[in-house]
Amino acid sequence: MTAPLDVLVVGAGPTGLALAAQLRAYGSRFRIVDRSLDRVRESRALAIQPRTLEALAGFGVTEELVARGNPAMRLRMHLPGRVVTLPLFDIGLTDTAYPFLLFLSQAETEAVLSEHLATRDVTIERGAELVRLEVKESSVVCRLRDGDGSQEAVETRYVVGCDGAHSTVRAQTGIGFEGYAYPQTFLLADLEVDGLEPGAVHTYLSRAGMLFFFPLGSPAGWRMLAMRPPDTPELEVELPLLQKIADRYTDDRLTLRDPAWMTDFRLHNRGAASYRSGPCFLAGDAAHIHSPAGAQGMNTGIQDALNLGWKLALVCRGDASEELLGTYEAERAPVGRSVLRFTDRAFSIGTSSNPLIRFGRTKLAPRLAPLALRPPGLRGRLFRTVSELGIHYRRSPASTAGSRPPRSGPRTGDRLPDLPRGLQARTAAPGWHLLLSGPPPLWPDERLAPVLAGQADLVAVHRLDGQSPWPGVVHGLVRPDGYLGYVAQGADLDGLRAYLDRWLPTGRH
Ligand SMILES: Cc1cc2nc3c(=O)[nH]c(=O)nc-3n(C[C@H](O)[C@H](O)[C@H](O)COP(=O)(O)OP(=O)(O)OC[C@H]3O[C@@H](n4cnc5c(N)ncnc54)[C@H](O)[C@@H]3O)c2cc1C
Numbered sequence: 001m002t003a004p005l006d007v008l009v010v011g012a013g014p015t016g017l018a019l020a021a022q023l024r025a026y027g028s029r030f031r032i033v034d035r036s037l038d039r040v041r042e043s044r045a046l047a048i049q050p051r052t053l054e055a056l057a058g059f060g061v062t063e064e065l066v067a068r069g070n071p072a073m074r075l076r077m078h079l080p081g082r083v084v085t086l087p088l089f090d091i092g093l094t095d096t097a098y099p100f101l102l103f104l105s106q107a108e109t110e111a112v113l114s115e116h117l118a119t120r121d122v123t124i125e126r127g128a129e130l131v132r133l134e135v136k137e138s139s140v141v142c143r144l145r146d147g148d149g150s151q152e153a154v155e156t157r158y159v160v161g162c163d164g165a166h167s168t169v170r171a172q173t174g175i176g177f178e179g180y181a182y183p184q185t186f187l188l189a190d191l192e193v194d195g196l197e198p199g200a201v202h203t204y205l206s207r208a209g210m211l212f213f214f215p216l217g218s219p220a221g222w223r224m225l226a227m228r229p230p231d232t233p234e235l236e237v238e239l240p241l242l243q244k245i246a247d248r249y250t251d252d253r254l255t256l257r258d259p260a261w262m263t264d265f266r267l268h269n270r271g272a273a274s275y276r277s278g279p280c281f282l283a284g285d286a287a288h289i290h291s292p293a294g295a296q297g298m299n300t301g302i303q304d305a306l307n308l309g310w311k312l313a314l315v316c317r318g319d320a321s322e323e324l325l326g327t328y329e330a331e332r333a334p335v336g337r338s339v340l341r342f343t344d345r346a347f348s349i350g351t352s353s354n355p356l357i358r359f360g361r362t363k364l365a366p367r368l369a370p371l372a373l374r375p376p377g378l379r380g381r382l383f384r385t386v387s388e389l390g391i392h393y394r395r396s397p398a399s400t401a402g403s404r405p406p407r408s409g410p411r412t413g414d415r416l417p418d419l420p421r422g423l424q425a426r427t428a429a430p431g432w433h434l435l436l437s438g439p440p441p442l443w444p445d446e447r448l449a450p451v452l453a454g455q456a457d458l459v460a461v462h463r464l465d466g467q468s469p470w471p472g473v474v475h476g477l478v479r480p481d482g483y484l485g486y487v488a489q490g491a492d493l494d495g496l497r498a499y500l501d502r503w504l505p506t507g508r509h
Contacts, residue, residue, distance in 0.1 A: 005029050005156040006316035008142055010130045010169055012039065014106065015284025015301035016162030017113035017124075021059045022309030024120045025430045028316055031154065032122065033144060035129035039114060042261050043105035043190045045298035046214055046223050051388035052299045053098040054418070055306050055482065058428035061116045062098070068112065069104035070217040074200040078250070088201065093380060095417035096389060097424070103215050105190070106298060128152075133159060133172045133280065140279050158312055160281045162305065165268070167286035173277035179270030179340075182291070182347065185228040186267065189242055190220040191259040195250075204249035211249040219260040225292070228264060237262045267291045269344050271336055275304075275329040283308060288336040293346035294386050296339045303388065304332050310430070310480035319458055320504050327398040335391055342385070389415065393483055398503060402475075402488020402495040409470035412487045416478050420467050427478050432459045432485075432504075434496075438473035440465050442491050451493045455504050 007023055009016045012034035020032045048069065053062045077084040093099045114124060131151070132143040142154045161169025170177060196202055196213055198221075204211040214223040226245050235241045243256050272287040284301025308328045314320035384390035393399050394413030401412040410417055416435075418424040427433040434452075436443040440463045452459050459477070468474070475496060476487040486499040 008156040011163035018302040019305035026313030033128035045106040047295035048102040049299040050098040069102040071100040095419040176273035189262040194255040290343040291347040404489040433478040437468035
């Protein structure tokens with residue numbers, strides 16, 4: 001048996017790759033294995049949300065993703081006789097460097113993450129399948145099988161199942177995956193389309209359902225998504241069938257050609273009963289699967305990983321208490337449940353055959369949506385939900401408000417905004433970041449030294465001096481994943497010290 005690892009990452013999809021990138025940044029002893037011999041070559045998830053772009057920026061990969069992708073700013077709703085254009089984003093949003101949805105195929109996203117890992121000397125062990133795991137007193141023994149059938153036993157402190165919808169880790173730990181399958185079948189294709197305006201998402205609404213075209217770029221110009229019409233159940237997913245569907249929705253105005261990928265699939269809405277069983281964790285599709293409405297799936301998985309990785313790393317290094325690991329489920333399970341609810345509602349509106357919903361879809365929505373979205377406040381709130389910028393952990397046990405929380409600016413549990421611009425880059429290095437707002441003479445080293453005793457190498461100190469998201473004298477502690485664990489007004493640091501004593505107690509005093 002090999003020497004015990006800190007973490008075994010099972011699965012090298014987007015969730016496992018993001019987790020590996022974070023574990024590598026913290027110097028953890030880990031391995032990442034995947035049973036498939038090659039990474040995904042199909043487009044699958046086609047959009048990266050602003051919060052994911054922010055969260056990946058610390059690894060230096062976001063610029064490359066943006067360079068390869070295709071930001072779309074408009075939604076064009078095609079109705080009989082007219083086209084309604086809606087802004088897809090609140091362009092006025094000032095607190096993110098990425099106020100757009102980035103269209104990029106999952107294959108490219110995985111390629112960028114894999115290349116990043118390669119430059120950090122991380123090997124993705126392909127052709128290695130987890131077949132069994134056994135939880136011992138202080139470790140987990142995992143059996144890996146390779147392509148020729150030989151097996152290896154790997155001992156590790158923690159296992160993370162990033163192994164997708166049919167997760168072996170989930171099955172081996174007996175965690176339930178309750179939910180349901182939708183009755184409809186969907187058709188999906190990456191192909192070229194003549195007759196579509198570039199740089200926009202196009203949707204065609206009808207009583208029968210919806211047809212979408214998303215600007216993809218690679219491996220083809222467009223992603224087509226449609227519900228399979230009931231009168232075509234036996235037909236193969238080939239270009240003539242797709243052209244027939246497009247003709248029905250668009251009155252023969254589009255020509256489809258050069259398909260790179262065509263498939264049909266059923267959708268599910270399921271969530272894991274728990275995100276953890278002892279030393280085994282679930283993340284990404286292993287924990288939640290749902291419809292692609294709103295492009296949340298891959299993004300939620302990557303953010304699961306980035307919530308968990310630093311916690312595992314710090315606990316394994318002895319820099320944080322085990323209690324920190326309990327906050328993973330407390331923080332991410334509510335996010336997963338809300339994604340399941342949100343995507344289910346959006347899916348139902350898009351596909352229902354209920355006459356009232358059909359009427360709303362084809363007659364009311366196109367008329368009311370532009371009016372409803374006009375107030376910038378409402379547009380901003382909608383954008384924050386879909387972009388995942390609005391995710392917060394205010395109710396997490398690891399979020400503690402000081403006795404005098406500031407009256408404006410980000411609160412405990414919120415994501416640190418990128419305002420003033422550059423604040424996120426300043427706090428992107430691995431570790432915690434203490435932000436000190438107000439005149440620098442208020443924050444002499446002598447005042448900070450006893451508070452950070454024993455943890456000075458884990459907490460970077462930033463005197464913001466006017467470049468602060470809060471007015472006045474405030475101190476805030478940013479977690480390694482960019483969320484605020486503690487925020488208080490004034491220069492009394494007793495509350496901060498109590499917070500550090502609770503969550504990073506090892507080595508103090
Ligand atoms: C046809 C299709 C279209 C999609 N379209 C969209 C979309 O438009 N928008 C969107 O957001 N999402 C979409 N998705 C979903 C999206 O692809 C997933 O949400 C995303 O891939 C989840 O990433 P993951 O890393 O959690 O899991 P996965 O990408 O499923 O990765 C799991 C990995 O684990 C490996 N693995 C599994 N079992 C084992 C084992 N026992 N041992 C070792 N390795 C194992 C697998 O080989 C795989 O590489 C689509 C998915 C499909 C299939």
